[in-house]
Amino acid sequence: MLGFLKLSLKKLFKSLFDYIHNILFLAGLLMIAVAGFMINTITGMIVSGIFLIIIAFMLDKNNQEGGGK
DSSP states (O other): OHHHHHHHHHHHHHHHHHTHHHHHHHHHHHHHHHHHHHHOHHHHHHHHHHHHHHHHHHHHHHHHTTOOO
8 A cells, every 4th residue: 555655656746847847837927917916906817818828829839849748
C-alpha cells in the first residue's frame, strides 16, 4: 500500500513539475485580474478579456506548431 502511494505521489509531482511554467503563468494572470476587479468591476472585466485573448493566441500558436510536449 505504501509503495503504491509513493508511486502515485511521484507521478503527481512529475506531472505538476512538467507544467509548472503554465501553472505559474495562469496563477499570475489570475492575480492581476483579481487586482483589476479590486480597482473597479469594469477594469477587471477588461483585464480578464485581454488575458483570455492572450491565452487564446498562445494556445493557437502552440497548436499550429504541432501541439504541446
